Amino acid sequence: MFGRTFWLPFFRIGLYTLLSYVVIAYFIFFVTLVRWEVSLLPSSISVVTPVSKDSGSYSIVSSRIHNVFGDPIPYAVVHISGRIVQADSTGHFTLEGIVPNRYSMEIFAGGYRRYKWDIHVEEGTNTPIIKYDTGLWPAFFLPDFHVFHYTNDALYGIIGFANGSDQPLYIHRITIYDPREDIVIDFLNHSVGLEYFQNLSGKVEIVKGPQKALRLAPQSWFTGDLPPVTTPLLKGIYHMEIHFGTQREHDTSTYQVMRIKDQLDVDSNWNPHLP
Numbered sequence: 001m002f003g004r005t006f007w008l009p010f011f012r013i014g015l016y017t018l019l020s021y022v023v024i025a026y027f028i029f030f031v032t033l034v035r036w037e038v039s040l041l042p043s044s045i046s047v048v049t050p051v052s053k054d055s056g057s058y059s060i061v062s063s064r065i066h067n068v069f070g071d072p073i074p075y076a077v078v079h080i081s082g083r084i085v086q087a088d089s090t091g092h093f094t095l096e097g098i099v100p101n102r103y104s105m106e107i108f109a110g111g112y113r114r115y116k117w118d119i120h121v122e123e124g125t126n127t128p129i130i131k132y133d134t135g136l137w138p139a140f141f142l143p144d145f146h147v148f149h150y151t152n153d154a155l156y157g158i159i160g161f162a163n164g165s166d167q168p169l170y171i172h173r174i175t176i177y178d179p180r181e182d183i184v185i186d187f188l189n190h191s192v193g194l195e196y197f198q199n200l201s202g203k204v205e206i207v208k209g210p211q212k213a214l215r216l217a218p219q220s221w222f223t224g225d226l227p228p229v230t231t232p233l234l235k236g237i238y239h240m241e242i243h244f245g246t247q248r249e250h251d252t253s254t255y256q257v258m259r260i261k262d263q264l265d266v267d268s269n270w271n272p273h274l275p
Helices: 006-040 191-198 249-251
Strands: 061-062 077-080 082-086 091-099 101-108 115-121 124-126 140-147 155-163 169-177 182-188 204-207 213-216 218-229 237-245 256-263
Touching: 061 115, 077 091, 077 140, 082 091, 091 155, 140 218, 140 237, 155 213, 169 249, 191 204, 191 218, 237 249
Parallel strands: 061 124
Antiparallel strands: 061 091, 077 082, 077 101, 101 115, 140 155, 155 218, 169 182, 169 213, 169 237, 204 213, 237 256
């Protein structure tokens, strides 16, 4: 009764209507999907809205990450105001374009506890000190060992221990070896070594049983100068071997063993943590 030309306009209207519904449905689906994915993001990387967002001024946060002993921590990840950056091999990082305000800075590094610190970012370059008392704590146990000499007649150094756990740790053996693997000093079986730790009795405790050991309290650390040791000075790598354990391991005399090394250097400022 009606020709093809009569139905053609109605066909076009229906087609356009169908396409409009498809576009609207796709848009609703896309918005819903994006909102769902955003809801899955962890709260730790949520953006902090600064109070002075419209001030137009920006700042730089630049620093070097160290642990409680003052040693740099390479490749740590820093998070400030939704911005993430990774430190370089020396522990140095820089974040630019930060609006001046107060922020929570978080640092993540393998073997260390999560670090969180409120900082106030002012205009210009900000260099928060992340070192020693404000440095990163180990997740469990961390030794510190440096050897150096200033003259040719004695070996000097710095040693320390940090307990980042919530339980006491027992150090049964602390022995330093020279590059030939000869013992330089066995601290807990040497009068000089025992006197050294007895002078630090406010931070560590010497226990006699079931094995002689140093008791390091939870969430504590100490460091000190190595007593000068008269010994032939050999070029090369020195090692410190530590036998340590938890209360249960100490009671059964089964200890974990860790060896760390350091190159013997000449140090005129008597502090290997300084450049």
